[in-house]
Amino acid sequence: MPVYIVTVSGEIPLRSHRTRPRFYKRLLSNLVDAVERSGGRVLGARLLEAKILVETDVDVLEALSRVFGVHRAGEVAVHEFKSLRDLAEWAGREARGLVSGRRFAVRVKRSGVHDFTSLDVAREVGAVLKPYSAGVDLENPEVTVEIEVRGGRAYLYKRVVEGPGGLPTGVEGRALVLFSGGFDSPVAAWLTAKRGVEVDFLHFTLGSPRATYLAFKVARELSLRWLYGYRPRFMVVDFRRVVGEVASKVEWRMRQVALRALMYQAASRVAEKEGFDAIVTGESLGQASSQTLRNLEAVEAVAKPVKPVLRPLAGLDKEEIIALSRRIGLYELSSKVPEACAIAPSRVETRATPVEVERELAKLSQGLLDEAVSKMAVHDVLSTKPEYVIPSSDLEIDFIPEGALIVDARGWRGVEDGAIPGSIPLSKLDLEKPSVDRVVVVVCDTGSISQVVAGMLRERGFKAFSLRDGLKYWRREAVRG
Template sequence: MIHTDQPDLIIVRPAPEMQLKSWQTRRRFRNILMNNMRAALGEIPHEIRVDQGRLLLRTPAVEAAAERLEHVFGVASYSPVEMVVEPTVEALCEAARDRLVDVIRGRTYAVRCKRHGGARLSTRKVEQQVGAALNPFGTVNLGEPDVRVAIDLVEDGAWVFTQRRPGPGGVPLGVQDRAVTLMSGGFDSAVAAWYTMRRGVGTDYVFCNLGGATHENMVTRIAHRLASDWAIGDRPRLFVVDFLPVVADMRARLPGEVWQVVLKRLMYRAGEGVARGIGAQALVTGEALSQVSSQTLSNLNSIDSASDLPVLRPLIGFDKTEIMKLARRIGTYELSEGVPEFCALSLSKPLVSSRRGRIDREEEQLDQSVLERAVAEAREIDLAGLTEDDLTEPDVLTDTIVADAEVIDCQPPRRFRDWHLPGATNHPPDELARRYESLPKDRPYLLYCLRGANAPVLAERMQRAGFDAHAYRGGVSKLRRAFERGDAEVAAASDEAR
C-alpha cells in the first residue's frame, strides 16, 4: 500500500567529482556542503543525513526547500520523493497505476530501479513489471524518455520520484581560500565571480570607482545580488576605491594611447592591495580574450606583471553572447544591463598591442602615492548587512526628458555631429567639468553622453553645486531609439527646444 503520509523527503546528489576525493577530503567537502545547505534553508524546518554518498533532506516544506537548493554550489541534482511505497512488486505496480498514469499519458517513459542498504527485491523484476503496468498509457523509451520513473529500494520501503532537478553543480563554496574579484558592474565580472564561487572560492569584491555615487550604487546592487543569492555560507564584502584621483594623475602624465592598458594595471594593483590586506590568494577578472582592446594577448601580458598574485580569468574563452546568457541564469543580467561603460577616457586610439617594457616605463612616471592613498582609504561595505534604503538608487538618473529642461550633449564633437537630440548643446565632459558652475541655476538640466557613464558623474557634481541636474539613463543609442520611436517625453522636449 502507498503510505498515507505526504512524502517530506528530498534526495540530494553532491557533485560527482566529490566522490573521487580521498576519504578525508570527501568528508570535509561533504560537511561544508551540509553546512551551506543548512544556511540556505534558514528558517525552514529540516533534517539532513548522509546516505551512501548522497544526502537525504527531510522537511515539511519540500518546494520551498527545493528552491533554496538551486543556489547551493556542490549540489549536482536533487529529487523530491513523490511517494513512498511498500517494497513489493505488487504495491509498486498498484502505486504506478494510481499515481503516474497522468504523468506519462501520451509520453515516452522508462523505469529505473536501484537498491540501497539491505533491500533484497530484484531491480530487474521491478523495472519490467512496473513498466508493464504503465505500458497501456505511454510508450517505453529506454534511451531518452520524456519521463524517467525512478525507484529507490531501501530497507523500509520504496521511494518513487520522476523529477531530477539540476543544481548549480561545482563544489561547495568554502572548500578553497578566498579571492578578490575586480568588479566593474558589467556582465563579465559578475559571471566571473559566480564561476569562481562555483569552484569553492569565497570572493570579496573590489570596485575602482570612476563614475561617482550612481555607478557605485549600481555595482553595489549587483554584488549584493551575488552575495544574497549565491554566496550561501559566506559573508562577502565590497571594497570601493575612489579612482578619480588615480585617473586624473594618469591623464596628466601619460599619452592617451596607453591609458587603457595602464589603467587596467592600476586596477590590478588596487585589487592586490586589498587582497593582501584581507588575506585573499588570487585576483579574479571578467576578461575574455579579444573582447576589447585591453584584452589582446600582448596587452594581457603587459597587464599581468602588475600583480604578484595569480589572476583567474574564468571567462577567457567565452564570447559576449554566452556571458550574457549566463548573466540571465544567475540573475544579474537586468542589473548589469543598466550599468554604463566608462566612456571618453581618451580620444586617442588605444593600443591593441603593447610591450611590457614600454608600459613599465610609462607607469613609472605616475605618482605611486596617489594609488596607495586610494587603496588605504577604500571603503568596506558588508553586503549582507545592506538594507533596502542602502540600495535605493540616487536621484540622478532619469528615463525621460522634460519639456523645459536644457539638454546638454556630453559627446565628443565628432559624435555630436553624427547625431544629437534636436535642441541639445554640445559640452564634452572635460569642458563641462570646467565651466558648469558658470551656467544659470534657474532651469533644470538634462545630460546625456555616448555610453551613459560620464553624464551621471557630471550631473552629480552639478547637483552638489546646487543645480537641478539629471542624467539620461543609458547612452546615445538608447536615447536615439526613444526619439525615433516618438516617445512622448522626448518628442515634447525636442519640439520645445525647436
C-alpha cells in the first residue's frame, strides 16, 4: 500500500487561522480527485503540520505532484520504531539500494519528545549505510537520504517529485479563459489555475472546425494533467459570421482590433451569465500588433467587460511562454493548432482610440454578437471526445478526426485504387444501428456525393460529416487530426 507525504506550498501555512482550514480542505479534495482520476482510491489521509499524509492502493506519485498547492510529493516507507537502533537498522534496509556505490548524506527532521536528537539519527543511519556506499559526503552528496521522525514513527523518502506550488485550485473563484489552444492561452490558463482559480475555456470558431477540434484536445490534456477538483468546461462560440462581417465592413487597419473588442464583449456576456469572477486572456504586451498597450486600452474601453480582465502573460516574451508550454506538457499539441488567418491584408492599427473602435463596430449588423453567443455550445472537457466539439452545423469538414469511422461512398475499389487506409465501403455500414460514440466521415472522389450521403446518415442518427473536396483533398494534404 503506497504511502505519500505531500508538502504544501509555502504560502498556505502563512494564511490566517480562519482561512487556512479552507485551503487545506480544498487541497485534500483536489488530491483525492487526482488519485481517483489515476485509477486509485484514497485509503487514508491526515494532516501532519504543513504536510498531508496520503495512503492509496496504487502508485499515484506523478499525479499528486501535479496538484496546485503542492510544493513536493514523496513516496515514503513507514516504520514504528522501538529504539534508535531499531530505527537505524530499518532505515538501513530501506535505503541501502539508494546509496549503493554512491556518496550520500542523511538529513533528518524530527518532531515530538525523544531521548535522541536529529543528529543522532543521522549518525546512526549513516553508520549502517556506509558499508553499502561510496562514502559519506555532507557537502556534495550524490544522493540524500531523507528521514522524518514524528512521535513513534519514522518516514523515509524513497522517491520525491517537485510540485507546481501555487494555491489549491478553487480557493480563488472561477475564471473564463479566452482559449485558442495555441501556445499562449493554455499557458495563461495554467498560470491562472496555479493561483487557485477554477478555469473554464471559451473558444471562438473563426474558420475551419479543425482549429476547434485541436484546441479542445489541448484543453483536455491541460485538464487531465493539471486541473483537479472540478470538471472544466469548453464553451464554443461560432464566430465565423462575425469574422465575415468584420472582414467586409470594417476598415482594414482596424479589423484585428475590432475583432478583439467583439471577443471581449462576447466573453463579458458569457462571464456575467455563467457567474465567473474574471476573464483571462493570453495576451502578451506588444507581442502582436493588436496587443499594444494603446490597443488593449481602447478594446477594454469599448467592450466594457463586467469582470476584471487578467493577463498572466503580459510581461513574458514568446520564448518564455514556449518554455512554459514545454514544461507543462502541452507544447506538442499546441504546436499543431493552426493560427487564424489575419483578416487585415497588411499593417494594422497599433494606436487605436475608443472612438475609432466604436465607429467601426457600429458598421456591423445589429444582434450579430447576441446571435453568436446565444448559440454557444458547452462541453464537459473530461467526458467529451474531441470530435464531438465539431459544430453540428458543419456538414463539410477539411480533416479527419482521430478515431473517426471513414466511409467510402464510391463503388468499392480497395486501397490500391486510392481508398483511405482503414475505410469501409458504404455497403458495409449498418444503417439501422447509428454509432453513438464514433464520428463518421464520408468520402468520395470530389466531396459532392459524400455530402449527400452524410446528410442521409444524419437523418438516420449518425454524427456524420463529408470530407471537403474528397479524396482530391486527402491526397493533397495531411488531413488526419
